[in-house]
Amino acid sequence: MAHDLIIRNGTIVDGLGGPPFTGDVAIDDGVITAVGTVDGPGQREIDATGLVVTPGFVDLHTHYDGQAIWSDRLIPSSAHGVTTAVMGNCGVGFAPCRPDDHEVLVDLMAGVEDIPGVVMVDGLPWTWETFPEFLDALDSRPRDIDVAALLPHSPLRVYVMGQRGVDREPATDEDLALMRKLATEAVQVGALGFASSRLTLHKSESGHPIPSFDAGHAEIEAIARGVKDAGGGLIQFVPDLVAGDYGPALQTVFDVAEDVRLPVTFTLAIGNAGDPFFVDGLTMVEKANAAGGDITAQIFPRPIGLVIGLELSGNPFVMYPSYRELAHLPLAERVAEMGKPEVRERILADRPAGDGHPLMFAAQAWEWMFPLGDPPNYEPPRTDSIASRARARGVSPLEEAYDRLLDDDGHAMLLVTLANFRDGSLDTVAELLRRDDVVLGLGDGGAHYGMICDASFPTYMLTHWVRDRATGRLPLEDAVRELTSAPARVAGLADRGRISVGYKADLNIIDAATIRLHRPVVTHDLPGGGRRLDQSADGYVATIVSGEVIAENGAPTDARPGRLIRGRRPAPA
Structure with missing residues (x-):
């Protein structure tokens, strides 16, 4: 019998950092079934001679919580080889949420993530209240790529505490017990973990700090224990990067993670000048991991900015x-x-x-x-x-x-x-990209529509860091590992991120010689005619999700194989 799809004679980059090799990849029922020399025909075959074949890219840090509801395409991410996007980051999102609190969360997302209120009012049907109901809403809509969700701290706090949560009052014992229960419920139905933030710049559109801003140790621990009660998951955290010393906030989360035995990934930014306080954060990571922890710092591979x-x-x-x-x-x-x-x-x-x-x-x-x-x-x-x-x-x-x-x-x-442009260069970023305790992230797809277009960072990795930079370039296999198996491991999605038999058939076919990133452009395709920045690229010959081609030569197809990922995924047998 013919395979569903065969990619012939490509330069295979396996996602684990192994040396590239020439071979074929066969796909059946959305899974890779053969790698190397594939005999027999395919119902469809793609000639990848002279092209690079990689696993689909995994983006750990997106905010597609709204766009995944109102759109079946998660662009710009899916236009840059991303086949799995994790949302709910920074502790903001749209669930759980009572009807009376819709405006609170809209105000929060408008301020923190620069999503115009009219876009959310027109684009969100609010057919959910609880987090399980929100996941059901995500699950009911096909889209181009897979999505996974973290339970966001601020909506959880408001749902449990009402106005007291908005006003950042301390949680009572009863509040903590309910947060723990709801966190357990969220992970049981598919959340990958929970996310929180203490960043000073994270304010609502009305100018107030986010509800999670100064939540104490007991509250972080209660939610973390709820995640653990359901079998475990990831803690994603944003410390106060502008404070000059985010050690105390990190220490709180690291201490909780050590007690509860959960992995943590957090935002790391490099100051352009002044004291290199990011070094202290990395020292804390080294100490925590030496004691048996699983901590990764998320770094963006180009300047953080506007x-x-x-x-x-x-x-x-x-x-x-x-x-x-x-x-x-x-x-x-x-x-x-x-x-x-x-x-x-x-x-x-x-x-x-x-x-x-x-x-x-x-x-x-x-x-x-x-x-x-x-x-x-x-x-x-x-x-x-x-x-x-x-x-x-x-x-x-x-x-x-x-x-x-x-x-x-x-x-x-x-x-x-x-940030990240220390002394006017990316040399420090180049050093950090090579660390095992640093992982790529912070693309922020689905947010900052009128100020940021960073979801294109996978293409930047393949152009600037692999091919074009004068010094400090990365080998192709290392860059691909950082875009695939490394973030997949952090997210707990061990079924993807590598080209091997039994793994999910999410793949990119790329012309490494012609891949090119274009300048962002303004488009008005959000609900209510809302504006956003978009950024395209040349060189993506095909992007494949679950064995279906979702884009060819930069043009989307009609295929919508993307689904909600419910919970962590084990590696295939």
């Missing part, structure tokens, strides 16, 4: 009253007005009014702000910063930024590198 522009949520003038007078105009009209000398003079002489979004301080970080071209350069020379360009022209940085925003008829974008 994309700003006249079409986006932020720009250097977004809080200026004189600019706000024009902000409602269509882009072409706004650009025409801003091009008038008297308007330019008035805006440049103005001052911001109000604090705005907590990330808007970055909109005037001139030394760390760069024009973002096509192809985009995420490791630009310091001489290309807005500050350096202004000095070369003999103008103020504000003037240089103003003029650059008007480039490309107002479609121009500026990259603000907030």
Whole structure:
């Protein structure tokens, strides 16, 4: 009998870091059934001569909680080889949630993850209240790739405590008991674990800290024990990265993890300058793992930052009253007005009014702000910063930024590198990518629609870190391991992330010579006509989920084999 699908004569990169080899891959019933030389025909065959064949990529840190409800495509992630996305990160999401608290969670997601409220109002049917009901809603809709979910701390806290939870009052013994019970229930029906955050910048749209912000040791422990009661799972955590010392918050979670025996993955950011406090975090990881723990630091492989522009949520003038007078105009009209000398003079002489979004301080970080071209350069020379360009022209940085925003008829974008760009390079990132206790993540797909488009990081790994960087490049097999089996292990999804018999048939076929990342573009395809940044790539010849081709040469097919993953998955026998 013919195999369902055979990929012929590709350069196979197994996902475990083994050397690439030439061979075939056969697939039947959504599972890899042969690797090497495959005799006999396939109902469909793909000639991969000269192409790289990898496992599908696993993204540990996404926020597709809403998009997975209102859309059957998880783009941009699925356009960059991702076949499994884990959501519910940072302790925010949409379940559990009583009807009276819908506005609370919408306000939270709008502030923390820059998802416009109208998008959530129009896109979410709210056919659930409990977390099991939310998973049922996810399970009822086919989509292009697989999704898995963590139980988010802030909705859980609000569900248990009501307004007391929103106001961040201490949890009572009764509250803790119910949180533990609901965490057990969530893992029993399929949650991979739970997620929490103490990041200062994580605020609701109305400006309040998230409910989980200062939750104590007892609360973290109660939820963790609930996860353990159901058989175990992952703790995902965001410490206060802007505090300069996130050791105390990490220690709380590490202590709980040691007592309860659960793995932890947490967000690690590298300051561009100043004390290298991230080193202390890694020292804590080494100590915890030496004592028998399972701790990984999640790192993003390019600068953590924002994309700003006249079409986006932020720009250097977004809080200026004189600019706000024009902000409602269509882009072409706004650009025409801003091009008038008297308007330019008035805006440049103005001052911001109000604090705005907590990330808007970055909109005037001139030394760390760069024009973002096509192809985009995420490791630009310091001489290309807005500050350096202004000095070369003999103008103020504000003037240089103003003029650059008007480039490309107002479609121009500026990259603000907030972290990971230490001393103006990614050299420190290069060192950390090689550590076994560091894992890739923080792509944030499904969130920050008007400020960030980082879900494209798998393509950046394959271009910048494998092929294009002058120094510090990674071998292809190492980069693929970091995109596949390494995050799959952290998530507890041992059935995917490698090309071997019995494993899930999630695969990419890639032209390593032509793969290319394009500059983000603005599109309006969210519910209610909401805006988002999208980013495409060349070089993905095919992406396969459960044996079905979901995209060919950058174009999606009609196949929607993606499903909800309920719970951790063992390796195949």
